[in-house]
Amino acid sequence: MAPRTVTKSLEFEMTDVVSDLETLVGYNMKRAYVAIQKDFRAALGEGGLSPRTFSALSLVVAHPNISQSDLARMLGIERSGLVAIIDDLEARKFLSRTLVPGDRRVQALVPTKAGIAAYGATLVTVQAHEDRLLADLSTSEKDTLMQLLMKIRLTDRES
Amino acid sequence: MAPRTVTKSLEFEMTDVVSDLETLVGYNMKRAYVAIQKDFRAALGEGGLSPRTFSALSLVVAHPNISQSDLARMLGIERSGLVAIIDDLEARKFLSRTLVPGDRRVQALVPTKAGIAAYGATLVTVQAHEDRLLADLSTSEKDTLMQLLMKIRLTDRES
Protein backbone atom coordinates (compact mmCIF):
# COMPACT_ATOMS: atom_id res chain seq x y z
CA MET A 1 0.00 0.00 0.00
CA ALA A 2 1.43 3.37 -1.12
CA PRO A 3 4.94 1.99 -1.08
CA ARG A 4 7.30 4.88 -1.66
CA THR A 5 5.85 8.29 -0.84
CA VAL A 6 8.65 10.77 -0.12
CA THR A 7 7.70 12.52 3.12
CA LYS A 8 11.13 12.79 4.66
CA SER A 9 11.91 16.21 3.25
CA LEU A 10 8.98 17.68 5.16
CA GLU A 11 10.09 16.42 8.54
CA PHE A 12 12.59 19.16 9.25
CA GLU A 13 12.85 22.62 7.81
CA MET A 14 16.15 24.41 7.74
CA THR A 15 15.21 27.33 9.93
CA ASP A 16 17.80 27.38 12.70
CA VAL A 17 16.07 25.79 15.66
CA VAL A 18 17.59 27.40 18.72
CA SER A 19 16.70 24.56 21.09
CA ASP A 20 14.13 21.83 21.68
CA LEU A 21 11.98 24.53 23.24
CA GLU A 22 11.04 25.81 19.81
CA THR A 23 9.60 22.42 18.92
CA LEU A 24 7.18 22.31 21.85
CA VAL A 25 3.61 23.40 21.27
CA GLY A 26 3.19 24.63 24.84
CA TYR A 27 6.08 27.06 24.63
CA ASN A 28 4.97 28.56 21.34
CA MET A 29 1.39 28.71 22.57
CA LYS A 30 2.47 30.72 25.57
CA ARG A 31 4.54 33.15 23.55
CA ALA A 32 1.71 33.65 21.06
CA TYR A 33 -0.81 34.07 23.88
CA VAL A 34 1.35 36.68 25.59
CA ALA A 35 1.74 38.60 22.32
CA ILE A 36 -2.01 38.63 21.72
CA GLN A 37 -2.87 39.65 25.24
CA LYS A 38 -0.36 42.46 25.20
CA ASP A 39 -1.82 43.82 21.99
CA PHE A 40 -5.37 43.42 23.33
CA ARG A 41 -4.54 45.61 26.34
CA ALA A 42 -2.77 48.18 24.17
CA ALA A 43 -5.79 48.30 21.85
CA LEU A 44 -8.25 48.91 24.69
CA GLY A 45 -5.95 51.34 26.44
CA GLU A 46 -5.83 52.72 29.95
CA GLY A 47 -9.12 52.14 31.71
CA GLY A 48 -10.30 49.69 29.09
CA LEU A 49 -11.69 46.28 29.95
CA SER A 50 -9.20 43.54 30.66
CA PRO A 51 -9.47 40.39 28.56
CA ARG A 52 -11.20 38.44 31.29
CA THR A 53 -13.64 41.25 32.11
CA PHE A 54 -14.48 41.58 28.44
CA SER A 55 -15.10 37.83 28.26
CA ALA A 56 -17.43 37.94 31.23
CA LEU A 57 -19.36 40.87 29.78
CA SER A 58 -19.66 39.10 26.46
CA LEU A 59 -21.27 36.08 28.08
CA VAL A 60 -23.59 38.18 30.22
CA VAL A 61 -24.78 40.04 27.13
CA ALA A 62 -25.24 36.76 25.27
CA HIS A 63 -26.98 35.14 28.24
CA PRO A 64 -28.87 37.72 30.26
CA ASN A 65 -29.99 36.55 33.70
CA ILE A 66 -27.17 34.05 33.92
CA SER A 67 -26.02 33.21 37.44
CA GLN A 68 -22.47 33.79 38.63
CA SER A 69 -21.93 30.08 39.14
CA ASP A 70 -22.96 29.26 35.60
CA LEU A 71 -20.86 32.08 34.24
CA ALA A 72 -17.82 30.87 36.14
CA ARG A 73 -18.35 27.39 34.72
CA MET A 74 -18.55 28.78 31.19
CA LEU A 75 -15.36 30.77 31.68
CA GLY A 76 -13.59 27.80 33.23
CA ILE A 77 -12.71 29.62 36.44
CA GLU A 78 -13.76 29.32 40.09
CA ARG A 79 -16.80 31.29 41.14
CA SER A 80 -14.80 32.95 43.92
CA GLY A 81 -12.58 34.45 41.27
CA LEU A 82 -15.52 35.81 39.38
CA VAL A 83 -16.66 38.09 42.21
CA ALA A 84 -14.05 40.78 41.53
CA ILE A 85 -14.80 40.70 37.81
CA ILE A 86 -18.50 41.21 38.38
CA ASP A 87 -17.75 43.91 40.95
CA ASP A 88 -15.78 45.72 38.26
CA LEU A 89 -18.54 45.44 35.68
CA GLU A 90 -21.14 46.54 38.20
CA ALA A 91 -19.02 49.54 39.20
CA ARG A 92 -18.88 50.54 35.55
CA LYS A 93 -22.70 50.20 35.45
CA PHE A 94 -22.44 47.63 32.68
CA LEU A 95 -24.58 45.10 34.54
CA SER A 96 -26.47 44.65 37.77
CA ARG A 97 -26.99 41.81 40.19
CA THR A 98 -30.71 41.31 40.49
CA LEU A 99 -32.85 39.11 42.72
CA VAL A 100 -34.43 36.02 41.24
CA PRO A 101 -38.01 35.23 42.37
CA GLY A 102 -37.74 31.46 42.69
CA ASP A 103 -34.33 31.17 44.37
CA ARG A 104 -32.98 33.59 46.95
CA ARG A 105 -29.43 32.27 46.67
CA VAL A 106 -28.73 33.40 43.15
CA GLN A 107 -28.42 36.91 41.84
CA ALA A 108 -29.03 37.00 38.12
CA LEU A 109 -26.64 39.10 36.07
CA VAL A 110 -28.43 41.44 33.71
CA PRO A 111 -26.58 43.76 31.35
CA THR A 112 -27.58 47.43 31.35
CA LYS A 113 -28.18 49.40 28.17
CA ALA A 114 -24.83 51.07 28.74
CA GLY A 115 -23.28 47.64 29.17
CA ILE A 116 -24.69 46.35 25.92
CA ALA A 117 -23.55 49.47 24.10
CA ALA A 118 -20.08 49.35 25.64
CA TYR A 119 -19.82 45.70 24.76
CA GLY A 120 -20.69 46.36 21.12
CA ALA A 121 -18.15 49.14 20.83
CA THR A 122 -15.46 47.12 22.58
CA LEU A 123 -16.10 44.10 20.41
CA VAL A 124 -15.42 46.21 17.32
CA THR A 125 -12.16 47.40 18.85
CA VAL A 126 -11.16 43.88 19.78
CA GLN A 127 -11.92 42.55 16.33
CA ALA A 128 -9.87 45.36 14.81
CA HIS A 129 -6.98 44.48 17.11
CA GLU A 130 -7.12 40.83 16.05
CA ASP A 131 -7.39 41.72 12.37
CA ARG A 132 -4.34 43.94 12.69
CA LEU A 133 -2.28 41.51 14.74
CA LEU A 134 -3.16 38.55 12.55
CA ALA A 135 -2.81 40.36 9.25
CA ASP A 136 -0.11 37.92 8.17
CA LEU A 137 -2.57 35.03 8.39
CA SER A 138 -4.97 34.30 5.55
CA THR A 139 -8.63 33.76 6.29
CA SER A 140 -8.25 30.03 5.90
CA GLU A 141 -5.23 30.01 8.16
CA LYS A 142 -7.25 31.81 10.81
CA ASP A 143 -10.05 29.27 10.41
CA THR A 144 -7.60 26.41 10.77
CA LEU A 145 -6.04 27.98 13.83
CA MET A 146 -9.43 28.40 15.47
CA GLN A 147 -10.35 24.79 14.82
CA LEU A 148 -7.09 23.51 16.27
CA LEU A 149 -7.27 25.73 19.33
CA MET A 150 -10.84 24.63 19.93
CA LYS A 151 -9.81 21.00 19.74
CA ILE A 152 -7.08 21.52 22.33
CA ARG A 153 -9.36 23.62 24.50
CA LEU A 154 -11.98 20.89 24.64
CA THR A 155 -9.38 18.45 25.90
CA ASP A 156 -9.81 20.21 29.22
CA ARG A 157 -13.52 19.30 29.54
CA GLU A 158 -13.05 16.42 31.95
CA SER A 159 -11.27 17.64 35.03
CA MET B 1 -12.95 35.45 -12.65
CA ALA B 2 -14.26 32.39 -10.76
CA PRO B 3 -17.82 33.66 -10.88
CA ARG B 4 -19.91 31.34 -8.75
CA THR B 5 -17.86 29.32 -6.32
CA VAL B 6 -20.03 28.24 -3.42
CA THR B 7 -18.12 29.20 -0.30
CA LYS B 8 -21.05 30.29 1.81
CA SER B 9 -21.59 26.87 3.35
CA LEU B 10 -18.11 27.04 4.86
CA GLU B 11 -18.57 30.40 6.53
CA PHE B 12 -20.52 29.13 9.50
CA GLU B 13 -20.66 25.65 10.86
CA MET B 14 -23.69 24.53 12.77
CA THR B 15 -21.98 24.00 16.08
CA ASP B 16 -23.93 26.19 18.46
CA VAL B 17 -21.78 29.27 18.88
CA VAL B 18 -22.44 30.44 22.40
CA SER B 19 -21.35 34.03 21.87
CA ASP B 20 -18.96 36.23 19.87
CA LEU B 21 -16.33 35.15 22.35
CA GLU B 22 -15.98 31.81 20.64
CA THR B 23 -15.04 33.55 17.40
CA LEU B 24 -12.09 35.43 18.89
CA VAL B 25 -8.62 33.97 18.48
CA GLY B 26 -7.41 35.48 21.75
CA TYR B 27 -10.06 33.80 23.85
CA ASN B 28 -9.51 30.38 22.34
CA MET B 29 -5.76 30.83 22.58
CA LYS B 30 -6.05 31.51 26.27
CA ARG B 31 -8.27 28.51 26.93
CA ALA B 32 -5.97 26.23 24.94
CA TYR B 33 -2.91 27.64 26.71
CA VAL B 34 -4.46 27.09 30.13
CA ALA B 35 -5.35 23.50 29.22
CA ILE B 36 -1.82 22.75 28.06
CA GLN B 37 -0.18 24.36 31.05
CA LYS B 38 -2.43 22.49 33.47
CA ASP B 39 -1.53 19.19 31.82
CA PHE B 40 2.16 20.10 31.80
CA ARG B 41 2.14 20.63 35.56
CA ALA B 42 0.19 17.44 36.15
CA ALA B 43 2.66 15.51 34.00
CA LEU B 44 5.69 16.81 35.90
CA GLY B 45 4.01 16.42 39.27
CA GLU B 46 4.70 17.83 42.71
CA GLY B 47 8.23 19.19 42.89
CA GLY B 48 8.67 19.08 39.13
CA LEU B 49 9.92 22.01 37.13
CA SER B 50 7.41 24.72 36.26
CA PRO B 51 7.01 25.54 32.58
CA ARG B 52 9.10 28.68 32.80
CA THR B 53 11.86 26.98 34.80
CA PHE B 54 11.95 24.16 32.28
CA SER B 55 12.21 26.71 29.46
CA ALA B 56 15.11 28.46 31.16
CA LEU B 57 16.92 25.18 31.74
CA SER B 58 16.39 24.19 28.13
CA LEU B 59 18.05 27.34 26.89
CA VAL B 60 20.93 27.07 29.33
CA VAL B 61 21.60 23.50 28.19
CA ALA B 62 21.40 24.58 24.56
CA HIS B 63 23.57 27.65 25.17
CA PRO B 64 26.05 26.97 27.97
CA ASN B 65 27.77 30.09 29.34
CA ILE B 66 24.85 32.29 28.37
CA SER B 67 24.39 35.40 30.50
CA GLN B 68 21.22 36.09 32.46
CA SER B 69 20.50 39.17 30.39
CA ASP B 70 20.71 37.25 27.13
CA LEU B 71 18.60 34.45 28.56
CA ALA B 72 15.93 36.91 29.69
CA ARG B 73 15.86 38.41 26.21
CA MET B 74 15.45 34.99 24.64
CA LEU B 75 12.60 34.16 27.01
CA GLY B 76 10.97 37.52 26.45
CA ILE B 77 10.91 38.45 30.14
CA GLU B 78 12.65 41.09 32.27
CA ARG B 79 15.99 40.11 33.71
CA SER B 80 14.76 40.96 37.21
CA GLY B 81 12.17 38.25 36.81
CA LEU B 82 14.77 35.71 35.82
CA VAL B 83 16.66 35.90 39.10
CA ALA B 84 14.17 33.70 41.00
CA ILE B 85 14.13 31.16 38.19
CA ILE B 86 17.92 30.86 38.18
CA ASP B 87 17.93 30.73 41.99
CA ASP B 88 15.59 27.74 41.74
CA LEU B 89 17.72 25.95 39.17
CA GLU B 90 20.87 26.65 41.14
CA ALA B 91 19.24 25.35 44.35
CA ARG B 92 18.45 22.13 42.49
CA LYS B 93 22.11 22.00 41.41
CA PHE B 94 21.09 21.99 37.75
CA LEU B 95 23.34 24.91 36.88
CA SER B 96 25.84 27.28 38.44
CA ARG B 97 26.61 30.96 38.09
CA THR B 98 30.28 31.23 37.19
CA LEU B 99 32.64 34.15 36.78
CA VAL B 100 33.60 35.25 33.31
CA PRO B 101 37.27 36.30 32.78
CA GLY B 102 36.74 39.26 30.46
CA ASP B 103 33.77 40.94 32.13
CA ARG B 104 33.22 41.11 35.85
CA ARG B 105 29.59 42.14 35.51
CA VAL B 106 28.24 38.94 34.02
CA GLN B 107 27.96 35.53 35.59
CA ALA B 108 27.79 32.85 32.93
CA LEU B 109 25.20 30.13 33.44
CA VAL B 110 26.65 26.67 32.99
CA PRO B 111 24.54 23.52 33.32
CA THR B 112 25.82 20.79 35.62
CA LYS B 113 25.90 17.14 34.61
CA ALA B 114 22.88 16.59 36.83
CA GLY B 115 21.18 19.51 35.11
CA ILE B 116 21.78 18.12 31.66
CA ALA B 117 20.55 14.69 32.74
CA ALA B 118 17.47 16.12 34.44
CA TYR B 119 16.73 18.21 31.40
CA GLY B 120 16.89 15.17 29.11
CA ALA B 121 14.57 13.17 31.32
CA THR B 122 12.15 16.05 31.74
CA LEU B 123 12.10 16.71 28.01
CA VAL B 124 10.98 13.14 27.41
CA THR B 125 8.19 13.58 29.96
CA VAL B 126 7.13 16.87 28.43
CA GLN B 127 7.07 15.41 24.93
CA ALA B 128 4.98 12.51 26.19
CA HIS B 129 2.54 14.97 27.80
CA GLU B 130 2.17 16.88 24.54
CA ASP B 131 1.78 13.70 22.50
CA ARG B 132 -0.95 12.55 24.85
CA LEU B 133 -2.74 15.88 25.06
CA LEU B 134 -2.56 16.48 21.32
CA ALA B 135 -3.42 12.93 20.30
CA ASP B 136 -6.48 14.20 18.43
CA LEU B 137 -4.26 16.24 16.10
CA SER B 138 -2.55 14.65 13.13
CA THR B 139 1.13 15.24 12.54
CA SER B 140 0.39 17.72 9.80
CA GLU B 141 -2.11 19.54 12.00
CA LYS B 142 0.54 19.86 14.68
CA ASP B 143 2.99 21.20 12.09
CA THR B 144 0.45 23.73 10.89
CA LEU B 145 -0.34 24.80 14.43
CA MET B 146 3.34 25.34 15.19
CA GLN B 147 3.82 27.44 12.07
CA LEU B 148 0.84 29.63 12.87
CA LEU B 149 1.81 30.08 16.52
CA MET B 150 5.33 30.99 15.46
CA LYS B 151 3.99 33.61 13.06
CA ILE B 152 1.88 35.21 15.80
CA ARG B 153 4.71 34.98 18.29
CA LEU B 154 7.08 36.83 16.01
CA THR B 155 4.60 39.70 15.74
CA ASP B 156 5.84 40.65 19.19
CA ARG B 157 9.44 41.25 18.08
CA GLU B 158 9.24 45.02 17.98
CA SER B 159 8.35 46.34 21.41
Add this chain to the structure above:
DNA sequence: GCAAAACTGTTTACCTGATTAACAATACAC
Protein backbone atom coordinates in the same frame (compact mmCIF):
# COMPACT_ATOMS: atom_id res chain seq x y z
C1' DG C 1 42.77 60.24 30.24
C1' DC C 2 38.36 60.73 31.99
C1' DA C 3 33.52 62.01 32.46
C1' DA C 4 29.15 60.36 30.72
C1' DA C 5 26.49 56.70 29.16
C1' DA C 6 25.29 51.92 29.07
C1' DC C 7 25.03 47.29 30.80
C1' DT C 8 24.68 43.34 34.58
C1' DG C 9 22.64 41.18 38.25
C1' DT C 10 19.91 42.10 42.13
C1' DT C 11 16.36 43.69 45.58
C1' DT C 12 12.10 45.78 46.60
C1' DA C 13 7.49 47.01 45.97
C1' DC C 14 3.72 46.11 43.43
C1' DC C 15 0.18 44.14 40.16
C1' DT C 16 -2.89 40.61 37.82
C1' DG C 17 -5.04 36.50 37.81
C1' DA C 18 -6.03 32.55 39.90
C1' DT C 19 -6.86 28.84 43.64
C1' DT C 20 -8.37 26.79 48.08
C1' DA C 21 -10.87 26.77 52.33
C1' DA C 22 -14.20 28.49 55.05
C1' DC C 23 -18.81 30.62 55.81
C1' DA C 24 -23.87 32.05 56.08
C1' DA C 25 -27.91 31.81 53.62
C1' DT C 26 -30.87 29.14 51.07
C1' DA C 27 -32.85 25.15 48.56
C1' DC C 28 -33.50 20.20 47.77
C1' DA C 29 -33.93 15.04 48.74
C1' DC C 30 -36.47 11.72 50.73
Add this chain to the structure above:
DNA sequence: GTGTATTGTTAATCAGGTAAACAGTTTTGC
Protein backbone atom coordinates in the same frame (compact mmCIF):
# COMPACT_ATOMS: atom_id res chain seq x y z
C1' DG D 1 -37.27 17.60 59.34
C1' DT D 2 -32.72 16.40 59.06
C1' DG D 3 -28.87 15.98 56.07
C1' DT D 4 -26.90 17.33 51.72
C1' DA D 5 -25.97 20.51 48.01
C1' DT D 6 -25.66 25.05 45.95
C1' DT D 7 -24.84 30.24 45.81
C1' DG D 8 -22.23 34.15 46.50
C1' DT D 9 -18.71 35.87 49.25
C1' DT D 10 -14.36 36.75 51.95
C1' DA D 11 -9.65 35.77 53.31
C1' DA D 12 -5.27 33.75 52.74
C1' DT D 13 -2.15 32.34 49.49
C1' DC D 14 0.23 31.51 45.27
C1' DA D 15 2.44 32.05 40.46
C1' DG D 16 4.20 34.89 37.29
C1' DG D 17 5.28 39.04 35.92
C1' DT D 18 6.58 44.32 35.76
C1' DA D 19 8.92 48.81 37.07
C1' DA D 20 12.19 51.42 39.63
C1' DA D 21 16.18 51.88 41.97
C1' DC D 22 21.00 50.43 43.09
C1' DA D 23 26.12 49.19 43.17
C1' DG D 24 29.57 47.44 40.42
C1' DT D 25 31.56 47.35 36.02
C1' DT D 26 32.53 48.23 31.20
C1' DT D 27 32.27 51.13 27.01
C1' DT D 28 31.98 55.43 24.50
C1' DG D 29 33.13 60.11 23.08
C1' DC D 30 35.79 63.19 22.98
